[in-house]
Amino acid sequence: MYNAGKIIIGIIIFVGLVTFPFIFAGGKATAKPDPKIDTPEILKMPENERKCVESKSFMKKEHMQLLNDWRDWVVRDGNTIYTNAEGKTFNMSLQNTCMKCHSNKKKFCDECHNYTAVKPYCWDCHIAPKEKES
Amino acid sequence: MLEKAIYGGRRYWVWIFFLLGLISVGFLAYLYQFKSGLGITGMSRDVSWGLYIGQFTFLVGVAASGVMVVLPYYLHDYKKFGRLTILGEFLAIAAVIMCMLFIFVDLGQPLRVLNVILHPTPNSVMFYDMLVLSGYLMLNLLIGWTVLGAERKEVAPPKWVKPLIILSIVWAPSIHTVTAFLYAGIPGKHFWLTAILAARFLASAFAGGPALLIILALIVRKYTKFDPGKEAIQSLGKIVTYCMLINVFFLGLELFTAFYSQIPGHMHTFAYLYAGLHGHNQLVPIMWVSSILALIAIVLLVFPQIRKNENLLAVACLATFFSLWIDKGFGLVVGGFVPNSFEKITEYWPTLPEALIALAVWAIGFLVLTILYKIAVSIKEEVVFDKYGEKQIKAE
Amino acid sequence: MSINRREFLKMAGITTILGIGGVSAVQGVRNRVEASQASRAPEALTAKRWAMVVDMSKFKSEEDYQKCINACHLSHNVPHITDNPKHEIKWLWTETYEHAFPGNEDKYRAERFQHMPFLMLCNHCENPPCVRVCPTQATFKRKSDGIVMMDMHRCIGCRFCMAGCPYGARSFNYKDPRPYIDGSKENLEFPTRMKGVVEKCTLCYERLAKGLQPACVEVSNGALIFGDLEDPNSAVRKVLSERFTIRRKPELGTGTSVYYII
Ligand code: SF4
Numbered sequence: 001m002y003n004a005g006k007i008i009i010g011i012i013i014f015v016g017l018v019t020f021p022f023i024f025a026g027g028k029a030t031a032k033p034d035p036k037i038d039t040p041e042i043l044k045m046p047e048n049e050r051k052c053v054e055s056k057s058f059m060k061k062e063h064m065q066l067l068n069d070w071r072d073w074v075v076r077d078g079n080t081i082y083t084n085a086e087g088k089t090f091n092m093s094l095q096n097t098c099m100k101c102h103s104n105k106k107k108f109c110d111e112c113h114n115y116t117a118v119k120p121y122c123w124d125c126h127i128a129p130k131e132k133e134s
Numbered sequence: 135m136l137e138k139a140i141y142g143g144r145r146y147w148v149w150i151f152f153l154l155g156l157i158s159v160g161f162l163a164y165l166y167q168f169k170s171g172l173g174i175t176g177m178s179r180d181v182s183w184g185l186y187i188g189q190f191t192f193l194v195g196v197a198a199s200g201v202m203v204v205l206p207y208y209l210h211d212y213k214k215f216g217r218l219t220i221l222g223e224f225l226a227i228a229a230v231i232m233c234m235l236f237i238f239v240d241l242g243q244p245l246r247v248l249n250v251i252l253h254p255t256p257n258s259v260m261f262y263d264m265l266v267l268s269g270y271l272m273l274n275l276l277i278g279w280t281v282l283g284a285e286r287k288e289v290a291p292p293k294w295v296k297p298l299i300i301l302s303i304v305w306a307p308s309i310h311t312v313t314a315f316l317y318a319g320i321p322g323k324h325f326w327l328t329a330i331l332a333a334r335f336l337a338s339a340f341a342g343g344p345a346l347l348i349i350l351a352l353i354v355r356k357y358t359k360f361d362p363g364k365e366a367i368q369s370l371g372k373i374v375t376y377c378m379l380i381n382v383f384f385l386g387l388e389l390f391t392a393f394y395s396q397i398p399g400h401m402h403t404f405a406y407l408y409a410g411l412h413g414h415n416q417l418v419p420i421m422w423v424s425s426i427l428a429l430i431a432i433v434l435l436v437f438p439q440i441r442k443n444e445n446l447l448a449v450a451c452l453a454t455f456f457s458l459w460i461d462k463g464f465g466l467v468v469g470g471f472v473p474n475s476f477e478k479i480t481e482y483w484p485t486l487p488e489a490l491i492a493l494a495v496w497a498i499g500f501l502v503l504t505i506l507y508k509i510a511v512s513i514k515e516e517v518v519f520d521k522y523g524e525k526q527i528k529a530e
Numbered sequence: 531m532s533i534n535r536r537e538f539l540k541m542a543g544i545t546t547i548l549g550i551g552g553v554s555a556v557q558g559v560r561n562r563v564e565a566s567q568a569s570r571a572p573e574a575l576t577a578k579r580w581a582m583v584v585d586m587s588k589f590k591s592e593e594d595y596q597k598c599i600n601a602c603h604l605s606h607n608v609p610h611i612t613d614n615p616k617h618e619i620k621w622l623w624t625e626t627y628e629h630a631f632p633g634n635e636d637k638y639r640a641e642r643f644q645h646m647p648f649l650m651l652c653n654h655c656e657n658p659p660c661v662r663v664c665p666t667q668a669t670f671k672r673k674s675d676g677i678v679m680m681d682m683h684r685c686i687g688c689r690f691c692m693a694g695c696p697y698g699a700r701s702f703n704y705k706d707p708r709p710y711i712d713g714s715k716e717n718l719e720f721p722t723r724m725k726g727v728v729e730k731c732t733l734c735y736e737r738l739a740k741g742l743q744p745a746c747v748e749v750s751n752g753a754l755i756f757g758d759l760e761d762p763n764s765a766v767r768k769v770l771s772e773r774f775t776i777r778r779k780p781e782l783g784t785g786t787s788v789y790y791i792i
Contacts, residue, residue, distance in 0.1 A: 054563070062563075065563075066563055069563055069565070069568075070568075071683055073565065073568040075679065075681050075683070076670070076672075076679070076681060077565075077568065077674075078570065078574075078672055078674050078675070078735065078739065079568035079569055079570050080568075080570065080571050080574070080739045081568065081569045081570065081571050082567055082568055083567050083568075083569065084567070091571075092568065095718070095719065095720075095721060096719055121724070124724035125682060125721040125722050125723055125724050126721045127607075127716065127718055127721060127722065170705060170706075170725075171703065171704055171705040171706065171725035171726055172687070172702070172704050172725075172726065173614070173617055173704035173705035173725075177616075177704070178615075178616030178617065178704075179616060179617065179618055179619075179620075179692075179698075179701055179702065180616070180698070182689040182692040182693060182702060183689060183693060237688075240688070240689075241686050241687050241688055241726070242685075242686070242687020242688075242689070242702065242703065242725065242726025242727060242728075243685065243686050243687045243724075243726040243727060244686075244687075246666075246684070246685075246686045246687075247686055249665075249666040249668070249684055249686050250665050250666055250686065252666075253666045253667050253684065255664065255665050255666060255667050257662050258662070258663055258664055258665040258690070259663065260663070260665035260688065260690055261665050264665075316690075317693075319663075320659065320663070320693055320694050320696075321659050321694075321696050321782040321783070321784065322659075322695075322696025322697075322779065322782055323693065323696070398633070399632075399633065470693070471693070474698055475632075475695070475696055475697055475698035476625050476629035476630070476632065476698055477628070477629055477632035478629060480616065
């Protein structure tokens with residue numbers, strides 16, 4: 001083999017770089033995120049009304065898309081009322097609707113966003129609910 | 135061909151590392167701007183564009199000016215420019231890259247820059263500017279690279295580049311016209327709202343760009359074995375002369391309209407720039423420096439005997455370049471905002487971080503330019519033209 | 531057919547790019563909520579083209595102006611930047627006559643008019659140059675009611691609109707505005723802005739949607755008259771047909787929707 005030495009060193013560096021994150025994290029994975037929906041506002045509601053604007057599975061997968069659409073409809077089209085699949089209506093507002101129930105941004109939003117390392121810029125402008133430092 | 139850029143003498147590497155040094159300093163300054171916002175610049179609610187956009191405007195002109203060597207060579211078969219075309223095209227590439235970087239560093243939300251493509255807006259001149267600039271970059275990359283590659287192999291360039299070259303010749307004025315339209319279509323800014331703005335832009339571009347090209351060609355000749363050609367440089371000098379005269383003539387037209395009509399709005403900015411207005415005169419000294427440099431340049435350029443002396447030609451070109459750099463790269467943009475919509479005056483002067491960022495963008499431009507020129511020159515040193523500048527022959 | 535290594539690499543590059551593009555195009559078509567699910571609130575105030583008349587005769591003291599300005603700036607979390615006037619953010623503010631209407635000065639005009647403060651705001655132009663120049667439609671004219679809106683989510687901060695607006699109605703966030711908002715007076719129902727975006731008066735679109743008049747109009751004691759310019763029976767049309775009014779820089783053809791009674 002030509003240049004065996006160089007190639008082997010190269011391979012070692014490559015393997016080192018690729019595995020660095022795992023070695024660095026010491027093999028432990030960060031704890032699985034566990035978003036909480038037990039805010040006083042939600043607990044106050046009667047059991048059968050404790051529902052988000054759309055189904056839980058839809059919200060889990062598509063909340064970002066829903067928020068994008070809400071944003072455009074409110075800001076760009078001037079429509080503020082959302083009618084969900086069940087015919088219930090909501091005021092489309094992150095600050096005044098979503099976060100009124102989910103007043104626990106840290107345990108609700110940040111929990112998963114931190115885990116998946118997404119940094120939505122919502123809170124650069126929208127005022128997050130005031131939470132007590134825990 | 136890129137490999138040519140990694141072999142070079144000591145001087146080459148010192149220069150490269152010097153540029154890299156400037157770039158790193160500017161990059162740190164940019165991180166600071168990215169974190170704290172554009173408040174670290176001298177810009178304000180009233181003067182909302184400054185050094186960055188000024189430099190962008192000036193460099194679009196430099197980019198467009200490549201056409202001044204490409205056009206005579208390809209359309210008029212002016213063979214003397216044969217050795218300069220690649221330098222012109224590569225200068226255009228470096229200039230367009232700088233333009234894009236200057237726009238980028240000027241954005242308040244740089245990470246959203248793709249919104250311009252995501253939400254294309256045909257009524258905004260900025261949209262067309264983006265299109266024509268990136269198109270021009272592509273054209274020059276493609277043409278420059280292909281022609282140079284062919285030259286290296288000592289074969290004729292493929293046929294399909296010819297139409298692209300013609301297209302690039304038409305394209306070049308369009309980039310600067312569209313850039314002028316950014317300004318010339320804005321109601322209420324008297325200084326910019328003038329039909330002659332695009333023409334002024336082109337005149338100054340075709341003076342400033344070739345002036346820079348002459349300087350570069352002289353440097354290339356001094357430090358390498360490649361000679362772009364004495365006559366080519368002289369012809370380029372003629373182009374600088376005429377365009378500089380036209381540019382000053384156009385400025386005169388503006389001054390006449392403003393001051394003979396005596397309409398206050400049309401006079402205010404000129405008064406502010408050249409004499410000061412209501413006690414505000416921060417830009418007066420540099421505007422006069424620009425005017426005096428223009429005068430020196432013209433005196434040196436109009437007399438063919440002086441111009442023939444390459445040292446004096448170099449001085450004239452430097453004077454032209456810096457005169458236009460101040461006038462267009464600064465005065466034109468800042469002046470448009472003074473006085474503001476309320477006829478009040480807020481002055482502008484760049485801050486240190488702002489200047490460092492601008493310097494770094496220039497350094498990036500020069501880095502790109504150096505690498506491209508290094509490649510071109512290395513190839514040209516192998517394959518040169520005969521002494522009539524017409525046929526390619528093998529260097530001894 | 532044989533291809534050499536160089537061509538192979540070229541092809542590989544092109545297919546990769548196409549592949550990435552293709553995948554994202556397919557992912558773009560997802561199952562999502564429909565625009566038809568959004569509607570206007572029944573109580574919302576609507577108009578074809580909102581307009582405002584500023585009755586200067588009703589502004590008697592500094593306080594009369596300040597009341598309106600505070601109502602606006604507090605309800606929209608407009609930062610109060612005093613440490614550097616170059617970075618000021620203003621939605622509603624005052625300029626004296628000679629600055630509000632440059633080109634109309636007359637040195638023999640009564641002193642009290644020369645220096646009379648006029649309330650300034652975005653004119654919500656019928657033919658807005660700021661909208662024409664915006665490269666992302668971050669600022670746009672709402673078709674439904676003519677409000678010139680700002681989509682803060684989309685603004686890239688190029689400040690072309692600031693150059694384009696002939697009325698100096700726009701402010702840029704040269705720094706993070708939050709430290710300049712008094713936390714105790716913050717309106718928790720309305721967002722703030724972030725650094726690097728342009729902002730201006732939005733004619734209280736959020737209040738109109740709830741059936742409320744703009745904040746400044748509400749506290750003005752009738753000094754600000756608000757209504758539909760295209761409705762002949764509206765409050766604004768009534769004053770316009772009775773009183774002499776002026777607009778700022780009408781010669782520019784922007785069709786401003788803010789009128790002044792002197
Ligand atoms: S006043 Fe200025 S910001 Fe407002 S709509 Fe007119 S041009 Fe646009």
